[in-house]
Amino acid sequence: MKHFTQFEHKSVADKLIELALTYKKSPRVDLSKGLGKRVGCIFLNPSLRTRASTQIAAMNLGMEAIVMNMDKEGWALEMQNGAVMNKGTVEHIKDAAAVLGTYFDVLAVRAFPSLTNKKEDTEDFIFSQFIKYAGIPVVSLESAIRHPLQSLADMITIQEHMIAGKKPKVVLTWAPHIKAIPHAVANSFAEWAIGCGHELTIAHPEGYELDKKFTEGATITPNQKEALENADFVYVKNWSAFDDYGKIHSTDSSWMLTEAHLKNAPNAKVMHCLPVRRNVELSDEILDSERSIVQKQAENRIYAAQAVLSNILGG
Numbered sequence: 027m028k029h030f031t032q033f034e035h036k037s038v039a040d041k042l043i044e045l046a047l048t049y050k051k052s053p054r055v056d057l058s059k060g061l062g063k064r065v066g067c068i069f070l071n072p073s074l075r076t077r078a079s080t081q082i083a084a085m086n087l088g089m090e091a092i093v094m095n096m097d098k099e100g101w102a103l104e105m106q107n108g109a110v111m112n113k114g115t116v117e118h119i120k121d122a123a124a125v126l127g128t129y130f131d132v133l134a135v136r137a138f139p140s141l142t143n144k145k146e147d148t149e150d151f152i153f154s155q156f157i158k159y160a161g162i163p164v165v166s167l168e169s170a171i172r173h174p175l176q177s178l179a180d181m182i183t184i185q186e187h188m189i190a191g192k193k194p195k196v197v198l199t200w201a202p203h204i205k206a207i208p209h210a211v212a213n214s215f216a217e218w219a220i221g222c223g224h225e226l227t228i229a230h231p232e233g234y235e236l237d238k239k240f241t242e243g244a245t246i247t248p249n250q251k252e253a254l255e256n257a258d259f260v261y262v263k264n265w266s267a268f269d270d271y272g273k274i275h276s277t278d279s280s281w282m283l284t285e286a287h288l289k290n291a292p293n294a295k296v297m298h299c300l301p302v303r304r305n306v307e308l309s310d311e312i313l314d315s316e317r318s319i320v321q322k323q324a325e326n327r328i329y330a331a332q333a334v335l336s337n338i339l340g341g
């Protein structure tokens with residue numbers, strides 16, 4: 027594997043899930059694999075899970091991880107080719123990424139969307155600049171359009187909790203939020219769930235259609251109640267409008283998932299990537315109940331990252 031940026035193929039996903047579960051049983055079984063290797067974790071946006079789990083994953087492989095919170099402690103990066111840099115930006119991505127490429131064996135990057143420039147965001151412009159100029163393998167720590175390490179952890183978590191021999195009904199439901207939120211987690215979850223062969227239903231209010239390239243193969247409905255019937259896994263997530271790019275069309279609190287929403291889904295496990303706005307997206311009663319597997323997802327972020335780094339190291 028060169029870069030890790032998106033779902034490639036079910037066979038690759040299956041191998042990564044299997045390797046992650048091996049590491050979960052014996053986290054340090056490959057402790058010598060990454061000795062002498064370094065991963066640079068570049069954050070252009072905040073993080074709790076991705077930041078810590080990627081460092082732990084690297085340490086479990088004997089790698090050194092260096093984290094740079096570029097949004098707070100780095101030079102302001104210029105992304106536009108040919109820019110006359112006489113304003114706020116200090117260093118061009120061409121120069122910065124090339125330097126990072128000489129310091130590290132693997133580069134891991136978080137670069138959220140602007141939610142104002144649809145063209146640049148959908149092309150994953152900023153993230154692609156790192157791939158273009160670093161010259162080493164690049165891992166996505168959430169880009170403008172995808173969050174593949176989250177989705178891999180989600181697929182591992184579903185595999186661990188599904189009933190053997192029963193094809194689970196997986197539902198991705200939109201939830202309210204107070205802010206305009208990226209599409210990356212929802213896009214990626216759809217891409218991986220469909221790619222891994224799960225039966226996926228996506229429920230959202232009118233106006234919240236996701237980019238079709240991620241949702242082909244899913245059943246899409248504005249009827250949350252119907253979607254939730256007999257669900258086995260319910261992934262709760264807010265996203266802003268995609269067509270009317272980055273806008274908030276609804277804050278309808280009836281979409282917040284509560285126990286009452288799940289009366290026809292007695293076995294449903296509830297998922298969220300975290301951080302979650304309690305009692306806005308999801309109720310306390312669900313998050314604090316046996317239904318919630320959000321902590322399992324967060325734990326699996328370590329082994330997802332470890333499987334990906336191990337695969338990139340090769341051997």
Ligand SMILES: NCCC[C@H](NC(=O)CCC(=O)O)C(=O)O
Binds near residue numbers: 207
């Ligand atoms: N990395 C996981 C989620 C990141 C981002 N959440 C946020 O921006 C939450 C911000 C807030 O709640 O204020 C998202 O949903 O795409």
Ligand SMILES: NC(=O)OP(=O)(O)O
Binds near residue numbers: 076300
């Ligand atoms: N789920 C997730 O990516 O969390 P962080 O934003 O805290 O890294």
